[in-house]
Ligand SMILES: O=C(O)CCC(=O)C(=O)O
């Protein structure tokens with residue numbers, strides 16, 4: 001079932017959100033934390049091999065995990081509070097960038113979308129209009145005009161410099177910006193997803209939810225010589241991802257793609273994919289990827305993780321199990337309860 005914004009479907013997260021995929025930055029390791037006992041059994045030896053040699057260092061890791069779990073538990077409420085504060089105090093620099101217009105789009109993108117909306121549209125026809133299949137089922141094409149990319153970055157910089165509270169997209173991006181908190185969903189990201197991206201994804205990714213995308217998480221990522229330089233190898237909590245390079249000037253910082261998350265690393269060969277300003281890369285969310293370090297300048301990208309509840313309700317990509325639903329704010333993590341999945345409220349997790 002597809003939910004449009006008028007039907008106000010309720011979206012959920014999976015209970016694994018407070019236990020799984022906790023990223024330990026200094027060890028580049030994603031861990032699961034159910035209890036201290038389980039964590040010691042599963043990771044003490046692994047962490048020792050990675051250089052965590054003293055009890056104090058191990059205790060520090062436990063403290064970081066406790067902090068991250070607490071952050072995740074209060075995330076929905078804190079995010080809603082920030083959105084309300086931003087609405088109240090933030091004065092945008094460019095009001096118009098919050099409202100999607102066709103004049104912002106590259107002509108090639110509009111042409112592809114028009115083709116996909118037509119009765120004779122086929123995947124082969126669409127592929128012949130696209131510039132490149134940059135890696136397996138990774139497609140690259142112009143999305144926005146340069147001037148729009150510049151204005152969007154200016155808006156983000158203006159927001160960064162404001163006193164408004166800022167929510168970061170995830171533990172891997174320390175300098176990104178969550179776009180729903182700034183009010184981009186209704187006027188920009190929802191129409192972009194529903195009217196422009198879904199016609200493309202329906203043809204390109206019909207086997208992984210591309211026909212029934214019904215929610216998203218959209219954010220900006222930013223890399224700078226004095227901040228984050230790169231992004232570790234990962235997959236997205238999404239069925240299909242759009243990643244648009246907005247600028248500014250930078251050197252290197254290409255993306256690399258491996259295989260789908262189910263394929264062992266030992267059997268994976270990575271392909272480097274160039275990403276040019278104004279262009280988007282469309283890929284399956286669970287196609288493993290990362291961003292190489294920039295060597296100069298500043299790199300900003302718009303990331304839209306698009307979700308299809310019909311797909312994810314069957315299997316949560318983060319824990320690989322049938323999801324156990326926990327109520328969340330807004331689009332939460334894109335699960336819905338239409339398949340009668342059990343609801344778990346007030347999930348508790350043994351931290352000490
Ligand atoms: O920096 C990039 O281009 C990749 C960002 C990304 O993969 C993500 O945020 O999920």
Ligand SMILES: [Fe+2]
Pocket residue numbers: 234235236289
């Ligand atoms: Fe990603």
